[in-house]
Every structure is written in structure tokens, then in C-alpha cells.
Amino acid sequence: MIPEKKIIDRVALDKLYESLKAAGNKMFAPVFRNEQTNFEYNPAATEISYSHIQTTQSVKNTVFPKIENLFRFESSQKSVELVQIDFTKVPRVIVWNAHPCDAAAFSALDSVFNWDYVDEIYNARREKLVVIGMSCIRADENCFCTSVDLGPGAVKGSDILLTPLANGKFIAEILTDLGKSIADENASLFTASNGENKEEVLAKVEKQFSHEKVTENLKNGFENSFWHEFSLRCIGCGACAYVCPICTCFDIQDESKAGKGRRLRCWDSCGFGMFTLHTSGHNPREVQSQRWRQRLMHKFSYQPDRNEFIGCVGCGRCSRACPVDMNILEQLVELEKLEIAAK
Amino acid sequence: MSPSNIYVPYLMEIETITEEAPEVRTFRLKFKNQEEGENFKFSAGQFAEYSVMGGGESTFCIASAPTRKGYLECTFRKTGRVTNALSKLEVGDTVGLRGPYGNVFPIEEWEGKNLLYIAGGIALPPMRCVIWNTIDKREKYKDITIVYGARTVNDLVYKNELKEWEERPDINLITTVDPGGQTPDWKGEVGFVPTIVDKVAPNAENTIAIVCGPPIMIKFTFPVLKKLGFSDENIFTTLENRMKCGFGKCGRCNVGKYYVCKDGPVFTLSELNKMPAEY
Amino acid sequence: MDNLRKKAKELLESKSVDLVIGYENGTNGKARAVFIKDPEKTGKLIYDERCKQNLAVYLNKHEVKHYGRIAIVAPLMVMRSILVLISECQVKQENITVLGIGNDGSFLDFQSMEVVEKYISKIPLGNPEPDQVIIDKLNAMTMEERREFWQNELERCFKCYACRAACPMCYCLRCTVECNQPQWISAPAHPLGNLEWHQLRTMHLTGRCVSCGDCGRACPLNIPIHLLTMQQAEEAFHMFGVRAGTSMKADSALSTYKPDDKENFIL
Ligand SMILES: Cc1cc2nc3c(=O)[nH]c(=O)nc-3n(C[C@H](O)[C@H](O)[C@H](O)COP(=O)(O)OP(=O)(O)OC[C@H]3O[C@@H](n4cnc5c(N)ncnc54)[C@H](O)[C@@H]3O)c2cc1C
Ligand code: SF4
Ligand code: SF4
Numbered sequence A: 001m002i003p004e005k006k007i008i009d010r011v012a013l014d015k016l017y018e019s020l021k022a023a024g025n026k027m028f029a030p031v032f033r034n035e036q037t038n039f040e041y042n043p044a045a046t047e048i049s050y051s052h053i054q055t056t057q058s059v060k061n062t063v064f065p066k067i068e069n070l071f072r073f074e075s076s077q078k079s080v081e082l083v084q085i086d087f088t089k090v091p092r093v094i095v096w097n098a099h100p101c102d103a104a105a106f107s108a109l110d111s112v113f114n115w116d117y118v119d120e121i122y123n124a125r126r127e128k129l130v131v132i133g134m135s136c137i138r139a140d141e142n143c144f145c146t147s148v149d150l151g152p153g154a155v156k157g158s159d160i161l162l163t164p165l166a167n168g169k170f171i172a173e174i175l176t177d178l179g180k181s182i183a184d185e186n187a188s189l190f191t192a193s194n195g196e197n198k199e200e201v202l203a204k205v206e207k208q209f210s211h212e213k214v215t216e217n218l219k220n221g222f223e224n225s226f227w228h229e230f231s232l233r234c235i236g237c238g239a240c241a242y243v244c245p246i247c248t249c250f251d252i253q254d255e256s257k258a259g260k261g262r263r264l265r266c267w268d269s270c271g272f273g274m275f276t277l278h279t280s281g282h283n284p285r286e287v288q289s290q291r292w293r294q295r296l297m298h299k300f301s302y303q304p305d306r307n308e309f310i311g312c313v314g315c316g317r318c319s320r321a322c323p324v325d326m327n328i329l330e331q332l333v334e335l336e337k338l339e340i341a342a343k
Numbered sequence B: 001m002s003p004s005n006i007y008v009p010y011l012m013e014i015e016t017i018t019e020e021a022p023e024v025r026t027f028r029l030k031f032k033n034q035e036e037g038e039n040f041k042f043s044a045g046q047f048a049e050y051s052v053m054g055g056g057e058s059t060f061c062i063a064s065a066p067t068r069k070g071y072l073e074c075t076f077r078k079t080g081r082v083t084n085a086l087s088k089l090e091v092g093d094t095v096g097l098r099g100p101y102g103n104v105f106p107i108e109e110w111e112g113k114n115l116l117y118i119a120g121g122i123a124l125p126p127m128r129c130v131i132w133n134t135i136d137k138r139e140k141y142k143d144i145t146i147v148y149g150a151r152t153v154n155d156l157v158y159k160n161e162l163k164e165w166e167e168r169p170d171i172n173l174i175t176t177v178d179p180g181g182q183t184p185d186w187k188g189e190v191g192f193v194p195t196i197v198d199k200v201a202p203n204a205e206n207t208i209a210i211v212c213g214p215p216i217m218i219k220f221t222f223p224v225l226k227k228l229g230f231s232d233e234n235i236f237t238t239l240e241n242r243m244k245c246g247f248g249k250c251g252r253c254n255v256g257k258y259y260v261c262k263d264g265p266v267f268t269l270s271e272l273n274k275m276p277a278e279y
Numbered sequence C: 001m002d003n004l005r006k007k008a009k010e011l012l013e014s015k016s017v018d019l020v021i022g023y024e025n026g027t028n029g030k031a032r033a034v035f036i037k038d039p040e041k042t043g044k045l046i047y048d049e050r051c052k053q054n055l056a057v058y059l060n061k062h063e064v065k066h067y068g069r070i071a072i073v074a075p076l077m078v079m080r081s082i083l084v085l086i087s088e089c090q091v092k093q094e095n096i097t098v099l100g101i102g103n104d105g106s107f108l109d110f111q112s113m114e115v116v117e118k119y120i121s122k123i124p125l126g127n128p129e130p131d132q133v134i135i136d137k138l139n140a141m142t143m144e145e146r147r148e149f150w151q152n153e154l155e156r157c158f159k160c161y162a163c164r165a166a167c168p169m170c171y172c173l174r175c176t177v178e179c180n181q182p183q184w185i186s187a188p189a190h191p192l193g194n195l196e197w198h199q200l201r202t203m204h205l206t207g208r209c210v211s212c213g214d215c216g217r218a219c220p221l222n223i224p225i226h227l228l229t230m231q232q233a234e235e236a237f238h239m240f241g242v243r244a245g246t247s248m249k250a251d252s253a254l255s256t257y258k259p260d261d262k263e264n265f266i267l
């Protein structure tokens, strides 16, 4: 559809939120709590944060929750009964006030869960997802969306993208049919646009590196000493992967009691030492530098190569969450400069 | 009931259990739902995810040949959580199965050629499927040679089949055990697999070599084959990276940009040479 | 600072050590760990109030250990962690040179680990004041209130294991949470599994925690997880009169038995 531009003021925006919530949608909006901002389900409109730069956790758990039941089972002596979970019943979720990097990340997830085998569970949640994005008027040193083909006002992935203006009102770009249906249903809350220009208010995020060059360097960079040197500090936790909107490594586990239980998938991280460990004790990625290399290679070499997307939207979360200052932007800038002899 | 999402397994009934070697067992499995069984198609080289409800899922290759209809077989060694849970099951019990996953041995392309199978230890199962598959179409292939080694005589799996292959005039079977692993009445070879391959010195001309076994055996067998004149394109092996999903989503099995669960587990040596050494 | 850099340089130049672990200026105004092999690079070393990470965690890291003899910039908590690691046979005394940092930030040139022990024996030890204040508050609560407090905190935990990874004493190759035969603890991050895991971790650190607070600092979700192990550190001290990281000898409260140990907690 052809995008439309409208204006909505703050009072009307709160009304829109409440009306969507009242209509039975599950709202997922950022709230400041425990000294950080994170998305929560169905907060009151008054609780929602509009001033944070970025939330600690991403919004991937709307479609890829940290624990997802795959099916249930009941087993007794000789019989096993599988009980399907009805994923048609998942509620419609509206991600409210997600920054452009988060909105854009969904297309990478779509690709992971749909290349070759189609993951019906992911798709069931995804089909019920609406994304109301919010352009960034502030950014910090960890943000690098503009280096990965996105930006503080990028429309990718949003059904409606809001941009806060200096006068307290918001530009509302209606981008998809879904967005349009929401805008139409609440038409009285919007007013016509008067040629407001969002570029004027957007945060300035300098482009820091060329991702094409990084990808090119990585092609022959597997054996480079860079990995050892730049990951000695890494303590191999899962913080970076768990806060990342695109990391999707998972584990499959059973939980049961007296024969009744469930099989589930839960978040895992390629940074953990046990991730690739065989029962025999052999481990293809024995040391942390190999695991850190996997993380960057996957995002900036394998995924561009295989699935035609960059596995990173430049949100900077991993850098902010890392307990030991492994800064991904710093490393990508270094990787761009790296002189690597072609094999 | 048909699986409604890709994680839901077929339910299989254990028809027979064969003790192959200490801690090594073969299950013959039958689909509980006949229709699912009839629609289930696979090829030699593929694997599946086998599970015990409450015990978890584990990856084994399908050890029976696609030419043998009506059942599936898997052979596993009791090593960890899932394999322990599987070992506790009895005939008539239920196992979950997802699959088939992965790529296949290109046996049609091998027609008209000699086949040299080299297997070590518990790695005969992945190969058994393709061996039977080619034996069942015996006329399409020239010489078939099987070199199979284990640590001790006791550790040789598929003893009945080894006997059958031994007795067939159209198959050249060479069994070997590691030095010290022989019994007084052992009539096979004594020595490590690579050494025996070197000794037997099969002709590389018009021959495909298929090598499966522990990493160390594979590592020392490749140079022997190269010495005998095998080209990288004609040497096949399988990788066993740790897996969870089996279909390219969980991010666990990749070697460089290749997913072993999707692009493998079957690779030629020339393909392996292009991959980073992360397996 | 100059003394610290000078000493580090000397050690590398004379090949008395193969690697120096210290702090450097990181990104965005943070301080972070640095690993120096080249004596000319010792100018990077810094020490100030931003240097909070417990560097002892790296002594057990495979790729770091690999270097051989290591000099490590060590404020009190790092010194204490080193003593615990030596007493638990995780690092060899002769492979470690302590580049001590006093409580006032000054460089302390220790000649041997025995001197480090002696230094520590003269310093009053305990939990950092602000943490102890919260712990006292928690202890003053009813059991119900306390449970609710921790349930609320631990519910958030997504099991990234940053707390475990940051702690020098959490070096087990296979943590209880990863043992699956039997599976002691649920792997997924649901409230029950989280509670089980953190309880077990706390128990395993009782008498071994040096109250550095790094586990809590590492937590990306601001869960004050260090309060659990710090509370246990105090508890162990009151029960057995020993503190972790005061001696190279194995005398951790839960791994040594003394005939006069209190037994009043055994019902
Ligand atoms: C393509 C392929 C085919 C295989 N075929 C066979 C076979 O025919 N017979 C057989 O005995 N074994 C086979 N294996 C190895 C087998 O999967 C592991 O030995 C087995 O998973 C151990 O399971 P566990 O759950 O009892 O051990 P645990 O240590 O409890 O392992 C738990 C999990 O780790 C994973 N895992 C552990 N070790 C391995 C490994 N070496 N390779 C892959 N995943 C691992 C499994 O996903 C399992 O769910 C195969 C592996 C792959 C990848
Ligand atoms: S890798 Fe880091 S910066 Fe990139 S999307 Fe993930 S969390 Fe954000
Ligand atoms: S980069 Fe940081 S957050 Fe990621 S595993 Fe290493 S220490 Fe943890």
C-alpha cells in the first residue's frame, strides 16, 4: 500500500493505546523498572516510557519466547499420548513504541524460522503481531543502525511508525494494511499532516563502518589472530545473545512429572561452552575465541551469505549488556580495517 | 493424528531390540499410525531425532535401508541422558521420531563404480543403511569392499550381518580389531583401520570411498586414501555435529556457513576442505 | 599508577611473567580488563574507582591460563579470590604474581603470596557496607516477605549465566545446572528452575564467596544476585569463624571439618 502520513497528539496517543488494549489486544510496551527499561505486557498508558534510548531486552520474545511449549505428552505403562498445543489461539500482540532497529529485526527472524522448514509455531505468533514503531530522537554511543542499512527513522518492519515532534505531537506513518486498519478504526484520534518533516528531529547516528567490507573481510578471516586478541576478555555468558533481537539459538528440553509433561524449546547461546560439546567430550568449539568468532561470523558472514540478511540491526544492546565491555561496534570497526590476505 | 508442527514426532512402537555389543542396541521401530509409515520416505545417509517422552531427543542416523520397507531401525550407544532413557525401554514401548533430515549419499551417481566402505566402531550404523541399499541393488555396482574395525572383537556391531556379508561371494568384507583387542579364535585382521586400508590397498580407479568413524580414524584414513590415488571428490564421510532441531533453526550444528543438519551430514572430502575445521 | 606500570614492564621485560592482566580504559568511559604481553604496552594499565571487575576470573580461563606465568593487578577482592583458587588447586602459586592495589588505590609490591596472606590478615573483612545494609533489611523481614522479594527478583532471570561467568569461584566445567544425569535442575528459565538454580549456586559458594559483588554487577537485568552469596559469606563466618580467601590452605568452611564446629543448625 502507499504509505500515509497523519498527526497524533500525546493525549490521543494514550487513547489509542487504551483503546487497542480495551479491544483485547495484548499490548507490549516499555516500562522503566529496576533501574532499566524493558517491554512488559499490558502496562497502564501512564507507565509507558517514551524517554529511554533503548530497552535492555529486545522484543523478540513476542514471537520467540524464552520458553515455548512445543507439545504436551501423557505417558503411562505402554501408551503415549501426544497433546497438541493450539497455536491458532495465541492472542494478537501489539508491540508498542519499539525503535526502528527492533521493528526491522523481525524480518531477520522471519527468515530464520522460514528458510527451508517452516516453523508453524513462530509463524502463528508472528501473524498475530502488530508493530507500532517509534523513531529515535536520541541515540547513544552504542547505536549503529546507520551502519547496517537502517536508521533512527527507518520504516522497515513497522505497521505504523511514530516520530515525536518538538511540539509534543507525533507524525504517524501508516505503512501497512494492518497499520491502516488500526488507523481507520481510530480515525478520530488522528489529524491530517501538514508537511511535517521527520528528518529534522531524528537522532544523528553517524555511519561507523561499511558492513559490506566487514563481510568481505570475514570471508577469509576465520583463522585471523583477531579473534583470540579481541575475545580474551569475554567470559562466555549468554547476556549478549539473550538481549539481542536477532539471536535465535535454542535448546530443546523435556519436562515431566509422573509421565505427564511437555517438550519445550528455550533460549540458548552459541557463547556457552557446552553448546557444541559432544557426549564423547569432543568439542568443535573448545575455547571462547571460537565461540565469539561464531557469533560475529554468523551475523556478518554466514547469514548475509546464506539468508541474505545481516544478523544485526545495530541496536547496541549486546554492548550495553556485556559485563566486561566487549563492544561489538568497536570490534566491527576493527574488522573493517583488518588487513586480511585473500586465501 | 498427524503432526501439526515440525517439532511433533511420529509415535513408533519398538518391535525388536537387538544387543549388538556392550551398551550398543538396535531398535526396530514400527509406525503406530500405518498411514504415516506409508508416507515416510527417506534415503541412505539421512538421520532422525529419536525421543523418549520426558527423556529428551537425540540424533541417530536411520540404520535400515530404504529398500527394506515396513520398519525403521536405529542403533545407538548408551552414553548420555537420552540414550540412557532409550536403553530402559522394552519391546512394545513407544519412541518418538522426527525426520528424516539431512542430505543423502548420492548412490545413483555411484552406479557402475566400485564401492569401498570404511567404518570404525559404532560408526557402522550410519553406513549400514547405504551398504544394504547398494547391496539390494547389487547389479548396479561393481566391486563392493567393506573394511570394518572396532576396538575389540566384542565391540563389533551387527555380528549377524557381518556373517552374512562374509559369506556372500559378491562382497569383500575385511574386519579388523585394534591390537590387543583380538580373541584367540579371531580370524580377521589385527591393526588400526587406516593401517589395514593401506595393507589391503584397494584400487582407486573408478572407486568411491565412504569413510565413517571416530574423528581420529577419519583423520588418519584420508591420507592413506589420498596415497592410494583417491580424489577428494570420491571420498565421502559424515559429520556428527551436535544437533537439536535437525532442520536449520537452532543454530547448533553449523560448520562455517554450512548446517550439518541441512547441508550434511554427508560431505565429500573436497567439500570439507572448503569448510573451516570446526567439527 | 606509575609504579604499577613500571613493575608490570619490568616483569615482562625480564620474562619473569608471560602475561599481565590489568585494567585499561574501555569504551564509553568504562574501565575493562586488558591482557598485556608486550612490555611497551604496559602504559595502558590504569587503576581507579571504575576498576570493579574481579579479574581473578580470568586465571581459570583456558586461553589465559595457556600463557603460563601471570602477573595480575589485584585489589583486595582479587587477592582473596587468588587465595581461594590456590587453596582449591585451580591455579599454581608459583605461576601468579600479585600486583597489589591497596584500599587507597596505591600500588603494593608483594614479594610473595605469603606476604599477601599477611596483608589480608591485617584488614577487616566483610561485605561492602551498602550491600550489608540491604542484607540486614532482608534478614529483618519475615520468611514470607523474603521469599516474595526473591521470587520477584528471580522471576526476571533469563539464565544468561553472566553471574556465574563473572565469578572466579564458579569455575566448574559442568555446573549442576548442566548435569543431566540425573537432571537436578530444570534448564529453562522459568521461576521454579531459576529459584532452584540460584539456591544451588548460593550453597556452592557458601564459604567461598569473597564478597566482590561481581555476580550482581554482571547481571544485565539488575538482579542483586550477589546478596545471596554475600549473606552466606557472613553466615559462614559467624558459624565457623573463617572467611574465604584469607589463606592458601584449604580451610573453606564447608569443605573442612573441625571437632569444635558448631552443629546447632543440624536438626
Ligand atoms: C547426524 C548424526 C547421526 C548420528 N548417528 C548416531 C547413531 O547412529 N548412533 C549413535 O549411537 N549415535 C549417533 N550420533 C551421535 C548421537 O547423537 C549422540 O551420541 C547422542 O545424541 C548422545 O545422546 P545423549 O542424549 O544420550 O547424550 P547427552 O550427553 O545427554 O546429550 C544430550 C544432547 O546432546 C546432543 N549430543 C551429544 N553428543 C552428540 C554427538 N556426538 N553428536 C550429536 N549430538 C550430540 C544430543 O542432541 C542430545 O540431545 C549421531 C549424531 C549425528 C549428529
Ligand atoms: S548483535 Fe548486538 S547490536 Fe547487533 S542486533 Fe544483536 S544486540 Fe543489537
Ligand atoms: S561478549 Fe560479553 S555478554 Fe557476550 S558472552 Fe562475552 S562476556 Fe558475555
Ligand code: SF4
Pocket: C054, C166, C167, C168, C169, C170, C205, C208, C209, C210, C211, C212, C213, C214, C215, C216, C226, C229, C230
Ligand atoms: S560476590 Fe559473587 S562473584 Fe564475587 S565471589 Fe561472591 S559469588 Fe562470586
Ligand code: SF4
Pocket: C156, C157, C158, C159, C160, C161, C162, C163, C164, C218, C219, C220, C221, C222, C223, C225
Ligand atoms: S546474570 Fe542475572 S539474568 Fe543472568 S543468570 Fe545471573 S541472575 Fe539470571
Ligand code: FES
Pocket: B242, B243, B244, B245, B246, B247, B248, B249, B250, B251, B252, B253, B254, B259, B260, B261, B262
Ligand atoms: S541441528 Fe538445529 S540448526 Fe542444525
